Amino acid sequence: xxxxxxxxxxxxxxxxxxxxxxxxxxxxxxxxxxxxxxxxxxxxxxxxxxxxxxxxxxxxxxxxxxxxxxxxxxxxxxxxxxxxxxxxxxxxxxxxxxxxxxxxxxxxxxxxxxxxxxxxxxxxxxxxxxxxxxxxxxxxxxxxxxxxxxxxxxxxxxxxxxxxxxxxxxxxxxxxxxxxxxxxxxxxxxxxxxxxxxxxxxxxxxxxxxxxxxxxxxxxxxxxxxxxxxxxxxxxxxxxxxxxxxxxxxxxxxxxxxxxxxxxxxxxxxxxxxxxxxxxxxxxxxxxxxxxxxxxxxxxxxxxxxxxxxxxxxxxxxxxxxxxxxxxxxxxxxxxxxxxxxxxxxxxxxxxxxxxxxxxxxxxxxxxxxxxxxxxxxxxxxxxxxxxxxxxxxxxxxxxxxxxxxxxxxxxxxxxxxxxxxxxxxxxxxxxxxxxxxxxxxxxxxxxxxxxxxxxxxxxxxxxxxxxxxxxxxxxxxxxxxxxxxxxxxxxxxxxxxxxxxxxxxxxxxxxxxxxxxxxxxxxxxxxxxxxxxxxxxxxxxxxxxxxxxxxxxxxxxxxxxxxxxxxxxxxxxxxxxxxxxxxxxxxxxxxxxxxxxxxxxxxxxxxxxxxxxxxxxxxxxxxxx
Numbered sequence: 001x002x003x004x005x006x007x008x009x010x011x012x013x014x015x016x017x018x019x020x021x022x023x024x025x026x027x028x029x030x031x032x033x034x035x036x037x038x039x040x041x042x043x044x045x046x047x048x049x050x051x052x053x054x055x056x057x058x059x060x061x062x063x064x065x066x067x068x069x070x071x072x073x074x075x076x077x078x079x080x081x082x083x084x085x086x087x088x089x090x091x092x093x094x095x096x097x098x099x100x101x102x103x104x105x106x107x108x109x110x111x112x113x114x115x116x117x118x119x120x121x122x123x124x125x126x127x128x129x130x131x132x133x134x135x136x137x138x139x140x141x142x143x144x145x146x147x148x149x150x151x152x153x154x155x156x157x158x159x160x161x162x163x164x165x166x167x168x169x170x171x172x173x174x175x176x177x178x179x180x181x182x183x184x185x186x187x188x189x190x191x192x193x194x195x196x197x198x199x200x201x202x203x204x205x206x207x208x209x210x211x212x213x214x215x216x217x218x219x220x221x222x223x224x225x226x227x228x229x230x231x232x233x234x235x236x237x238x239x240x241x242x243x244x245x246x247x248x249x250x251x252x253x254x255x256x257x258x259x260x261x262x263x264x265x266x267x268x269x270x271x272x273x274x275x276x277x278x279x280x281x282x283x284x285x286x287x288x289x290x291x292x293x294x295x296x297x298x299x300x301x302x303x304x305x306x307x308x309x310x311x312x313x314x315x316x317x318x319x320x321x322x323x324x325x326x327x328x329x330x331x332x333x334x335x336x337x338x339x340x341x342x343x344x345x346x347x348x349x350x351x352x353x354x355x356x357x358x359x360x361x362x363x364x365x366x367x368x369x370x371x372x373x374x375x376x377x378x379x380x381x382x383x384x385x386x387x388x389x390x391x392x393x394x395x396x397x398x399x400x401x402x403x404x405x406x407x408x409x410x411x412x413x414x415x416x417x418x419x420x421x422x423x424x425x426x427x428x429x430x431x432x433x434x435x436x437x438x439x440x441x442x443x444x445x446x447x448x449x450x451x452x453x454x455x456x457x458x459x460x461x462x463x464x465x466x467x468x469x470x471x472x473x474x475x476x477x478x479x480x481x482x483x484x485x486x487x488x489x490x491x492x493x494x495x496x497x498x499x500x501x502x503x504x505x506x507x508x509x510x511x512x513x514x515x516x517x518x519x520x521x522x523x524x525x526x527x528x529x530x531x532x533x534x535x536x537x538x539x540x541x542x543x544x545x546x547x548x549x550x551x552x553x554x555x556x557x558x559x560x561x562x563x564x565x566x567x568x569x570x571x572x573x574x575x576x577x578x579x580x581x582x583x584x585x586x587x588x589x590x591x592x593x594x595x596x597x598x599x600x601x602x603x604x605x606x607x608x609x610x611x612x613x614x615x616x617x618x619x620x621x622x623x624x625x626x
Contacts, residue, residue, distance in 0.1 A: 003087070003483075004570065007562035014150075016087060021053045021152040030174050032373050034194035035059040036166075036207055038157050040072070040137065041341030041358040042200030043144035047086055048366030050151035051485055055373050057153070058192060060161035060180060062201075066145060069308050070137025072355035073255060073264060074099075077123060078433030078461060079356045080130035082363055085484040085603065088143040089130065096133035097258045099123075103237045104421050107247035113298050114246065118421060122241060126586065127432055129464045129477045135258050137355060160184045166197055166210040168324075168336060176336050196369060198338045200362065205343035211324050213339070215346060217317030217397065223269040223281060225288040227309035230261055235299040238263060243424065249294040262307060267291050269311070283311035316397040319344040322361075322386040334379040335386070338365060345393040347400045356433050357396055361389050363484075367601035370486045371625075376524065376534060381442065381624050388438050399430050434461060438604060442624050445598075445607040452595035453493070453608045454588030462491075462603050465583035466576045468545045471569030475576055478583065481538055482603050488621075489599040492539045492611060493589045499543055500553040500572075505594065505611045506539060510554035512614050513537060519614075520621035521556075530561040535621075538571055542584060542591065545574035 005015040033049055035042045038061035049057040075092065083089040099122045106117045123132050148155040160183040169177050174193035182188045199207020203215065231238070242254040250268035257264055267288050269281070285306045293301045321327070322344050323335035341358030365385045371377035406420045429435040437459040438444045447458040455463060464479030482489065490513075498504045513521045514531070525534045539557055541548060550558065550572070557571045575582040589595050598607040598620060609616050 004568070007566060009563070017150045018152040020154055029191060030193045031056045031058045032195050033057045033369055034176070034178055034192050034197045035200060036163050036178070036197065037061060037200035037202060037341075037343075038063070038066070038141070038159075039200055039202060039341060039358065040140065040355045041343075041362045042198070043141055043148075044082075044359045045198060045200065045340070045362035045366050046155060046157075047144045047147040048363065048484055048486075049370060050148045050153050050155045052370050052374065053152040055370060057155065058158060059155070060158045060163070062160070062162045062183070064159050064184070066157075067138045067141045070139075070141070071310070072137040073134050073257065074356070074431075075133050075135055075140070076356040076431060076433030077128035077130045077132055078436075079359055080133065081128060081461070081464075081479060081603065082359065082484075083143070084130070084479065085482050086144070086147055087483075088147065091143055092133065092135055092140070093131070095139060095258055096135035097256050099132040099134060099241050101240055102424070103240045103242045104424075105237070105242060105244040107245070111247040114244065114296070116237065119240075120425065122428070123432055124428060127429065128434055129479065132432060134255055134264075140355075161190070163201060163206045164189070166199075166207055166337060169193075195373065196336055196338070198340060198362070198365065199343045200340050200358075201343055203342045203346050205339060207337065208319065208339050208343045211337060211339070213319045213321060213344070215317035215319060215344070217315065217346075222271055223283075223311060223313055225267040225269055225283055225291070225309065225311045226264065227267070227285060227288050227303075228257060228262055228264050228307040229289075229303045230305040230307070231263060231301060231303045233296070233299060233301045235296055235301065243420075244295060245420075246295045249291065249297075252292060252295050265292055267295070281311065285309050315346060316401045317346045318393045318397050319390070322390050323382070325383070325386075330383055335382045338385060340365060340389075344390070345397060347397065353396055353400055353431070357393065360392075360433070360436070363602050364389055366484075367486045371601075374486075375626055378624050378626060384441055384443055387441065391439070392436055396430065399427060403427065434463075436460065443600060443606055444604070445620060447608065449595075449608050449610060449613075452590045452593060452610065453597060456587050456589070456595075456597055456605050456608060458605050458608055460605060462597070462599050462605055463587060465586045466579075467540060467573040467583055468576050469570060470541075470545050470548055470550055470572040470574055473545055478538075478540070478573060479603070481536075481570070482599070484601075486601050487532070487534060487536045488601060489597075490535060490537045490617075491597040491599060492537065493584070493594045493597070494539060494541045495594040495611070496542055496591045498594065499541060499548060500539065500557065501549075506541075506557075507554050509596070509611050509614075510537070510556040514554075514556045516614070518618045520618060520625065523618075524621060524625045531556065531559050532561070532568075538573065540573045540575070540583065542575050542582075544577055548572075548574060
């Protein structure tokens with residue numbers, strides 16, 4: 001993705017490497033945000049906070065170095081959209097296996113052998129501009145670590161740090177203290193003071209235990225094995241995602257891996273009984289290979305190499321809250337300690353939710369922490385993290401529980417097998433990660449004007465479509481502008497005859513935003529910053545781009561920025577009319593009236609409003625910004 005990197009002077013070399021900054025006035029043991037754990041949740045948060053030179057962040061990890069072999073592998077469409085905001089989606093797409101179709105295999109009518117019952121598209125058309133892919137979790141970690149290293153902080157994790165305790169203190173500047181045991185040769189302890197601590201330290205989270213929270217839920221008592229293998233087989237769909245249900249030997253989920261040959265098998269084993277745990281079964285690679293061969297029979301299956309394997313018990317659990325503030329005290333104090341990812345919710349692996357939901361947690365939290373730390377938003381904003389993400393975790397766990405139960409159910413007839421298949425199709429939106437919808441709140445309005453943009457649902461993620469950038473005629477996805485930089489976005493979709501010239505609704509909107517004292521751009525943009533530093537306006541017109549006059553547009557759509565006052569040519573877009581339907585038709589935008597979308601820094605639609613609703617625009621931002 002191309003980015004603007006000559007704004008404050010010519011730069012040579014890799015544009016992704018930011019100019020280094022130093023915190024000379026900060027002691028090493030005092031930080032704004034301390035992140036515990038280098039899993040997907042922790043690294044997403046670290047990469048987000050690394051974008052802000054004025055926020056000091058440390059991230060710790062108990063292990064001695066980066067992850068080398070990842071347990072998670074499925075990457076939802078929504079996660080790739082998020083990676084695009086961090087600038088490494090293209091790297092993921094280049095290396096990964098793309099899941100295009102799913103095959104369903106069931107027993108023959110006589111109970112001997114298998115037959116392909118159906119083969120369907122994995123992701124429905126226009127669900128996302130990004131695909132569903134498979135790539136090792138370790139590679140995702142690598143890409144995040146690269147973003148952190150290239151930031152102005154040159155941020156790297158502190159490995160060999162085992163968290164011992166987290167406590168609230170009386171220190172007014174750094175009210176949280178975390179004590180670590182330094183593993184390795186020294187064996188010393190280190191105490192880090194922080195304004196905020198985020199526990200991304202997994203299902204056995206020390207941060208969660210320090211808060212007195214518990215993961216609540218029931219295990220299904222169903223044992224599954226998983227292995228990544230290089231195999232020789234005559235099973236015809238080995239390079240397709242497959243759900244296979246045999247007559248007598250259980251089920252397998254096949255997930256082809258990146259690289260053209262590796263394949264992951266999720267293999268159903270016998271149910272656990274009483275107090276029995278997965279470790280009690282002495283599961284081995286040989287056992288998993290034998291079980292897979294029995295399920296796939298009469299097809300041959302010979303495992304040449306097992307790259308990784310494990311055994312696990314299905315369980316879905318979630319905490320009652322994701323921060324340190326009891327519900328009875330929310331009016332009196334704001335959170336200082338948070339938990340995210342497996343520290344506050346766990347899922348079965350087969351629905352592909354764990355890593356994706358964990359990253360979504362901290363993508364939600366990161367911009368809120370940065371806004372509060374930078375003095376842009378009221379600290380009460382931080383309550384919305386637990387409120388939004390805990391509700392979504394419960395919803396996803398209900399889905400995950402049904403999915404796991406149906407997968408393990410013994411199908412007695414074709415009707416029951418077809419029911420599982422239909423459920424699989426219906427819940428593709430959940431597994432794609434695009435079904436999340438946040439309830440009305442301080443940062444998500446009521447959908448009173450939803451009719452102006454029926455395909456841009458208030459509370460759901462911004463649904464991209466193709467446009468043409470006016471300044472350079474570049475075809476692109478509109479979501480490419482949604483960088484992980486903490487800024488709010490205003491997307492103004494012009495009415496049919498509007499070309500942005502004087503007396504138009506777009507011109508009037510720009511005049512309000514740039515000049516009216518009630519405008520959030522005027523009220524909340526720092527005096528020494530560019531006009532779009534806090535709130536970034538973009539505009540889409542219906543007219544063909546060759547019929548538009550860039551020089552006639554309002555100054556706010558071609559602002560002068562940076563130390564040289566260079567013109568920003570990347571604020572304005574036109575419908576891509578080379579193919580139909582265009583963005584207006586695809587997203588149900590009212591062609592006559594147009595629409596204004598307020599989009600959160602985590603890419604969720606916060607409001608749909610008329611272009612003339614100036615008071616509503618102002619009131620929305622006045623509700624939480626400083």
